[in-house]
Structure formats: C-alpha cells, structure tokens
Amino acid sequence: MIPNRFSFRPSRTTHASTLRLLCAVIGGLLLSGCGVVNHMVYKTTGDVMQGFSRNHTVPYLMQSDDVAMGCSMSKATAPLLMSFGRVTTEPDQLAVTLYLSAGGCAEEQAREYGLESLAAMNAMNAGEAEDAMIREKRAYAVAAQRYFSAWKHHKAYYGDVGSGECPDFDDDMDEFIYMAGLLSGLQALNAQIQSTSSIGVPTNIGSIVARATGCLSNEKWWGAPMALRATVWAMIPGSKPQGEDAFERLAIADKQGEEAGVRLPHVFHAIAALNKGDMAMVKDVIREHAKSLDEDEPNPDWRFVDAMANNMIVAISDQLWMENTGHRTPLGQLGSFWDDQKEDVETMSLDDLL
Template sequence: MTSRITRLLTSTALAISAMTMGGCALIESNVSGTTLSILEDGFTPPTLQTRDVEMACSFATVNGPLVGAARNFYGDPSLMEAVLMSSAGVCSENQAITEEMRYMRAAREKRADEAQDARIAQKRVLAVAAERQYTAFYRMRTKMEQKYFIKYGSECPRFKRDFDELVYLLGSVAGLQAMQNDISAQQTVGVPTDTAPLVEKALKCLDNTKWWGAPNAARAAIWSIIPGGAEGKDVKGTFDTSMKIGEAAGVRLAHVMAAVAAQSVDDKAAVRETIKRFTANKDFKANPEYRLIDAIAQSQMVNVSDRMWTQATGTRTPIGSLGKFWDEKAGGDVDADSFLK
C-alpha cells in the first residue's frame, strides 16, 4: 500500500512538473535525457572493453563535473556520475599509494621530514578519494531509491537493465571504499560509519555468479573489517568461491577484495597467497565486455604488491614480477633479489 502511494505521489509530482515547465525547459530536459542515454548505452559499453586504466581514470576525472552539469538542463545524470566518480576515486587511490611508498622509503632512510610530508600528502589524497567515492555511492543510492521505489539496504530493486545492476555494484563498493579511505584520512570527509553494514545488506540483491563473484567477495571483506562481523561466517570459503567465479568469468575483482581484506588485518601470508593466485592462471583471458574492470583489478593488485615490495626492499614490484616476492627462489637456484638488479 505504501509503495502504491509513493508511486502515485511521484507520478503526480512529475505530471505537475511537466505542466508547469516552460517550453525551453522541456527541450533542455529532452536533450539532456537523450545525451545521458547515449552515454549510458552507447559510450559506456565500448569504454568497458578497453584496458587503459589511466585513460579511463583521466576521462572520469575530467568529465565527471561536465556530466553532472546535466542537472542544470533538467537531466538526471546520477547513474553516469556514480560510474565516473567511482573511476575517479581509483585515480586518487593510486596517488595515495605513491605517497605511502614515498613515506616508506623516507622512513627506511630515517628522513623524518620527508616521511611526515608524505604521510600528510597521502591523507589529503585519501580524503579526495573518499569524497569522490562517497559521491558515487550517494548518487547511486539516491537514484536507485527513486527509480525502483525501494529503501537501499532493506529492499531489492527489480532491475530493468544490466547497466543499473553494474552501477549498483560499483556504487556499493565505492561506498565501502569511501568509508575505509575516510578513516585513513582521519575522517575529514565524514563518511557515515554505518555505510559498510548497509552495503553488506544491499549486495545480497545482486547475482553473485552473474557479477563475477564480486558481491559476495565485498560482503566477505566487510565481515573481515567489522569487529565481530566474521562470527559464524565462512570468510575464507566465500573468498575462495568468489575468486573461482571471477576467474571463470574473466573479471578478477574478487581477488582484490580478498587481498585488501587480508591486508586490513595484517595477514601477510593471505595477501601473498591472493596475489599469487591472481597471476597463477597463465591462460586467463579477461571478459571482453568488462576488460576495463579486470584491468582496474590488476592495477589495484599491483598497488598491493608494490606496497609489500617497498616496505621490504624500498622499491616497487619489478617489471614482470607480480606474484613473485623478494625472499623467494626464482627459477630454482636464482634468488628473487636478482629481480632488483
């Protein structure tokens, strides 16, 4: 009954808005709507088929505000904004990793001023990442609640198209990332701390197999970071199943979530195991429809590996050595330290 009343009120409001809107506004609204449809249905699929993470990252950073300006022309760019802001958050996270590694090198060399400066810079960039990611989450959540007449985290949308499901997934994961990054940035953005449990509930609405094991992997990551969240849960089994699904589907996003979750609890052995698994299948082929998502996953796994290598040796992961480590034997009797020479 409540849902019907909500639909009736929404329809009435739209009708009144249409009757009171001027001719120019109607034209602007139609143009904005058509443009956004072209972006969602015509531009996004080919973009997802590319592997150039840096280009996608730069595109999102530059064009996010431009797409958002569609509101000035009576359009609703929320879904595209969620995609772009989520991607732009990747740019900021990459910058934050660079600053963190600068901090590690300075600390190794006992350069206190440089280390302190790097840590401050890292937190600033993490705050930018959190801001972008929370914007992605907020836009997705608001639009889904309006479009499908649901309460995010309490009810599941009856999705009308795959694009909406993809945005729901990316926006939800962005919300989780926003909370983690804001905590690391001393909560300068103010991302609500109940975002993670809300996302955990919401991700139940997605088909785990259809979306490469990512929904359940994200849920398992949340179980890992919330105190007491892992009680009664098969976290390792959930990650393992989700990674198998991702490997078969050609999108290894679940691996990133497993690695980040292990990293958050300082389980170095699990982080290593996950990185090795990511690179183990030499015949792996990325899903051609979502090649960019897998490329982003790979760049994030490189970040995780770079952090470990820098902490131990002062340098990033050597070229072609993702899945290998400084204290292992490479090719029988050759020490992995030779990678650094």
C-alpha cells in the same frame, strides 16, 4: 455638427506611450520565448547526453583495459554531464560511475604518495617522508569525498539501499551500476579511515553494503557480490552470520572471478587479509592473481574492471616490496617476492676446466 462627447482622439504623446508599451510587451514575449526555447534545447541535450553516456560510453569504456584513460575521462567529463541536472532530471545513475572512477583516480594518487613516503623512510629522509604522508592523507580525503558522492547518488537513484527490498533492474548495465554504487560506499569508508579525517561517511555503511549485495547474482557477477559481503564480514566484528567463514567464501569467489576473467574478488580477498595482518595470505592471493593472468583471458565485455583489479593488486604488491626492499615490484615479477626461496642451480667448478 455637434461633436460626439464620447469620442477620443489620441494625442501624439499617447501614441508614443502606447507604442513603447507595445514594444516592451513584444520584447518581453520574445525574450521569454528565447528562454523557453533554450531550456527545451538544454533539456533535450541533457537527456540525450545522459542516455548516450549510460548506454554507449560506459559500455565502451568497460571493454577497454586503459584504466588511466578512464580515470582522465571521468574527471574531465563529470562537471559537464552533471551540470545537465540543472535543466533536466539529475543524472544520479551516471554520477555513480563518474564519481567512483574519479575517486579511484584520487586513491591511486594517494597510493603513489604512500610509496614515496616509504621510499623516503628507507632513505632515512624524515622530512620528505612526512611530507609525502601528508599528501597521501589529503589525497585519501579527496577520494573519500568522491566515493561518498557516488554513494549518495546511488541512494538517490535506487532508494533505501539494504532495506531488504531489491530494485527492479532494467538490464545488465543497471545491475552493474548498482554493484558499483555498493563498492563506492565501502571505498568511501575505507578512504575516510586512511585519511584519518572525517567527511561524514557513516560507519555502518559496510553492513548496509553487505545486505544490499543480496540483490545481485553471485554467479553472474564473477563472485564479486559474495566477495564484497565476505570482506565486510572479515573486517567488521559481529557482522559475520553464524556458521559462515569469510575467508572460505573469499577463496570460492576468487575461483569464480578467475573463471569469468574478471578478477575483482582477488582485490577483496587481499584487502581482507591485509586487515587481518596475514601477510602469507596476502602473498598467496597475489601469486594466484599473477598465475590467473597467464592462464585466464580477461572477459571482453568487462576488461576495464579486470584491469582495475590488476592495478590494485599491483599496488598492494608494490607496497610490500617497498616496505621490505625500498623499491616496487620488479617488472615482470608480479607474484614473486624478495624472500622466495631460490631454486638450487647446479654449478660447475671452473677448476675442472683448467
């Protein structure tokens, strides 16, 4: 029998090489498949977490009045939730609320350091006062960075803010986050100024915010859009339209906030008055705020915003008390001041009883 010259009988070596190659291919496919499956799992998890946080966690938090708890939550969960941007769409909208709240944490710490500095100056301790002042500026720098991050994510999600075109909002939470982003921009600029350093926050951000508030209903959002706009008018020379009075607008917004049970306009009014150097007006705003706390119930859907506003008013009151007395606002005395005229109290002479 004549062998077929074209037949091929593989050797044991060839068999081994082929088997190794086949194993390598199969292994590669399996590993690749695991990577694809993992990516799909991560992406699905990220989408679910983003949606749940936006539709349930944030609304739940807004119904709470525990500002400290919200602060802790934002700092603890921001890295986790933001990391899902590596496997799915960047959570820009959620980032606005996370970084705004985290910025508020740093700003609150800065205010505490500021009070410590004032207390040290009252005690004639120059070294301690200077150290607290340095810590205050560092904390404001952190706050500015976080607020600015919120602003950048806000622009990434909503586009060219303040351009004259308004986004098509999906629901109330969409509008609220839009407003929160505008607030973060203004807070970023303010914190940068307080830190006496520059982290790149543009100086024209106030004018951009003022224009962008026109996309929001003033009546629906407790007078806050107009209060935000009027604060910019009061603080930035040349930004006020002809015929407008920033402080009249702020007073109107105050009433809207009180009636709605969300007293955020009081904060803007007090900040504008502080910038003007009108301490009498600052005191009046704090008195009105304290009176409203007794007379107007907080909005149940936005308790967190109202509580946040109250914390900021208390912080302003504490600063005034510390500067003038060496201690914070006495417990239960928000709305009163060290130099208030005491009512005449009728006294009885003890000599008449002897």
